[in-house]
Amino acid sequence: MxxxxxxxxxxxxxxxxxxxxxxxxxxxxxxxxxxxxxxxxxxxxxxxxxxxxxxxxxxxxxxxxxxxLYLMAIASVVKCLFLLAFTFFLYTLAVNQGHTGSINSVLALSSTQGISASGRDFTENSSLKVWDLDRGALLQTVPGNRNGINAVALLSKDRVISGGGDRAVNIWDIKSGDRLQNLQNHRRWIEDLAVTPDQTLAISASADNTLVVWNIESGKKLHILEGHTGPVNSLTLTPDGTQAISGSADGTVKIWNLEQGTLLQTLSGHTTGVKAVALTPNGEQVISASLDGSLKVWARSSGTQVHNLREHTGGVNTLAVTPDGQQVVSGGADGTVKVWTLNNGTLRYDLTGHQGWINGLAITPDGQQVISASSDHTLKVWNLQEGTLVHTLVGHQEWVRSVAVTPDGQRVISGAGDRLPKVWNLTSGEEIPLKAVQRTLFWSTLGFVxxxxxxxxxxxxxxxxxxxxxxxxxxxxxxxxxxxxxxxxxxxxxxxxxxxxxxxxxxxxxxxxxxxxxxxxxxxxxxxxxxxxxxxxxxxxxxGRPAVGVFAGVGLIIVLAMAIGAFDANVLKEAQIASRGRFVALVSRGIEIGVFFNLLVAIGSLRLLFYPIELIAALKPNRRGEGHPVLWDELVVLPLPNSRNALIQQLQRDEKTGLHRIAEVCRNPFQRSVALSALSRYLHSTPNPLHLLYAIARDPDLRAYLWSPVSPEDWRGVPERRQVLLGELGLQSVNGGSDWLNQVSESWVRVLTWVRRSHRQTPLTRFSALLYHLLNSESVNPSGWDWTAYKQNLQSLREYPGGVEILESFTTLAALSSVDNLSGLRIALQILQESELAAFYEGKADSRMPVAGVIRPEVLNAIARLGEIGALISSNSEQPDPVKRLTTLARATVALDTLESEAIATWVTPEQGILQQIIRQWRQLLLRETAETVKVSV
Incomplete structure (x- = not known):
């Protein structure tokens, strides 16, 4: 076994x-x-x-x-979860360094702090972020309105108010990140917000055509200001905080009394929606900007139009008033920034240079400069006194949507469609990097990778x-x-x-x-x-089924592809009623998935991921043959260069170790052909090839299973390693599988690797086939052996060292195994006496010992002892005394029993089965002879 x-x-x-x-x-x-x-x-x-x-x-x-192993499995899963949490933490840390949605608004909280608010991201959430402008660090992240923030207003140093797509007004503590109030009443999103100077009231303007006045401390709704017939786009308050001015998509500007919640005046004149409204610092004039391309200046007290400023060739998106109230700056969809004199309503400067429309304007506290934010990804700094371009601020990758200037007039904060706000030095026009953010982002990204x-x-x-x-x-x-x-x-x-x-x-x-x-x-x-x-x-x-694994992976995807194709054809494409149309769709979808995706699956099944490394290792020269992938990777599927040479070098260094390496490589059905090709080449080049074949047959380590059994079928069906080596050398088909699926898969592999196999028939390969059959205990049956055919093959072994002894040994065994009566025994003994091995039997072993120990001495000793037992049995027939004849037969029986016990204990050679068969056959002959002797004596 x-x-x-x-x-x-x-x-x-x-x-x-x-x-x-x-x-x-x-x-x-x-x-x-x-x-x-x-x-x-x-x-x-x-x-x-x-x-x-x-x-x-x-x-x-x-x-x-x-x-x-169970503990290791649990530990590895826990490790994966830990690493997943760790990478997710770093991922979140990296993401939190910036917004995940477009930055819609920026505010300067102070000369050293700024705030940015984003629109909704892919999760429909938004955020408010507070930045330390000196250190370039993120101080706080506050969850914003769901569906994005459209407007932000400052309540105090520590509190801001926001409104957006969730139709609610939220009040936030930006130090703790807590939401203090959630004020809900609007039916649609909020477009703009304003807070009274005493910070007691907040006013929200919504796309539901209304404004709502809120008490900030109590969170109660005080008034709903109704009157607009379109979304309210813009909102501003008078310096004393008693009135609100709103501009709407209905083309009107309305002035409201906040204390009583009543409409004071409606300013009509624009032909399309009003995008922005503003007040002069003294609160006497109202300026409105419209998509009709005009700005209108109104007297707030009387509601009459003072100026109609029309120079933009497209809609006016934004406007800003200088601190002295003498000038108004407008930015439009035509990409120009225009500076107007309010006293006489004339155009002072037409500032051109942007390649996209203007989204935001910010004037410095001293009124000397204006910064424009454009959809061309840039900001520009203009001198209001001279009407010249001072700086172009380049760095954003998306539309710049908002801009703000710090109270000291030294820095500009801008927000765009990219994730981070940018801070600029207004004097030099250079970007001030958010260094702490960049360091955190770098290390978190590196840690994530x-x-x-x-x-x-x-x-x-x-x-x-x-x-x-x-x-x-x-x-x-x-x-x-x-x-x-x-x-x-x-x-x-x-x-x-x-x-x-x-x-x-x-x-x-x-x-x-x-x-x-x-x-x-x-x-x-x-x-x-x-x-x-x-x-x-x-x-x-x-x-132990790598051959099945290669074909099963591809087969599984084909089955899945056809199933998906059938589902696609019969369920998803109900319009294709005809069976022909469904069949065509099934085949088309199956080919699409089964072929293209299967090519990638096949790469995994063929282990091509490791192949480049193994190819380099195989090409690396090594005189000793060590390090070749075929020796340390038993699952190599595709052929590798120098595989045969590496295995031959192993045999040349140490024949026994090399045979073990060859046997280990043979476990892999995809590399079995190259391993046996190397063994065949070495067999036909070594000076003692017969010794090599016998070394394979009698090596106890090669009696092991070809590969480790797993299932009950494996314990019964997996062949020995020496059977595979001798059988394949003898050009016999040796099935290395156990169950039918494994056998079929290995048969396909055998076909695929046919070119790499040695198909050369020689006396050595034929003798290897004989040894393979002798190792198969089921085939050792004298009645089924055609010794004549094998003797003809054995004759060709005479030219090899030890070949004569092998020929004579097998000839003698054939004669001894054919004995079925005393006359046949006499003929066998005569052949034994006439053989070239007779000198060995006569004790002249030194002069006739087979070369290189091809035939082990115990085998020749067994043949000699069989000769002695045969002579004893043969002489028994000439003994007239029945008692002496019975005594002789008993002595012969004991000798056979002793010889058989020794054979079972020590023999490991291919002849063991034949010798045991001879012993069993002769024992039957002795029993028959004893019975006849007893019958005669009675």
């Missing part, structure tokens, strides 16, 4: 969950040397290894080697341990089911990342948050497909 192939080398008897290197060692076993893993499990508990199911699961907790790499490493380790534990308890079925489970989990993660990627594409600022760690969709697809193919292959390879 074959023996279990135990791994050689220094391996730990029990893996240690606290030793990090053991995790890597186990992953190496799973992905490159699964036979070592099976050897580890067998040595840990041989009896338990052959069991399966729940009984094995319960018993495994009593075995340290098995129990530690490093954490991501370690996360993927531990995902691989955890996958290896999950496969190992499943295989350890439930065998091949367990590893396959575990692979399916991991594939489903991977599919969920794959789908989630795809959805995330789509959301990032919808929201470009969110994608910019990642920079170098943005998700690459094609890379994601390739990675998942290769992971799926590799996982599926390894699951079968753990059970």
């Amino acid at each position: 074959p023996i279990f192939p135990l791994d050689r080398g220094e391996r730990p008897d029990s893996l240690n969950p606290l030793n990090p290197s053991h995790y890597g060692l186990l992953a190496y076993w799973v992905f490159f040397r699964p036979s070592v893993l099976r050897s580890y499990l067998y040595k840990a508990a041989p009896d338990l290894y052959r069991q399966s199911g729940w009984s094995k699961f319960r018993g495994s907790f009593k075995v340290p080697g098995y129990r530690n 490093i954490g991501g790499v370690f996360l993927w490493i531990w995902i691989v380790l955890a996958s290896a341990l999950v496969l190992t534990c499943s295989f350890m308890v439930f065998g091949l079925a367990g590893s396959v089911l575990a692979a399916l489970g991991l594939a489903l989990f991977g599919g969920f993660a794959f789908t989630s990342l795809f959805i995330l990627n789509d959301l990032m594409r919808i929201n470009p600022p969110y994608q910019q948050t990642f920079g170098a760690i943005a998700i690459d969709t094609p890379l994601l697809t390739v990675g998942f497909a290769i992971f799926l193919g590799t996982l599926w292959f390894v699951a079968f390879a753990l059970g």
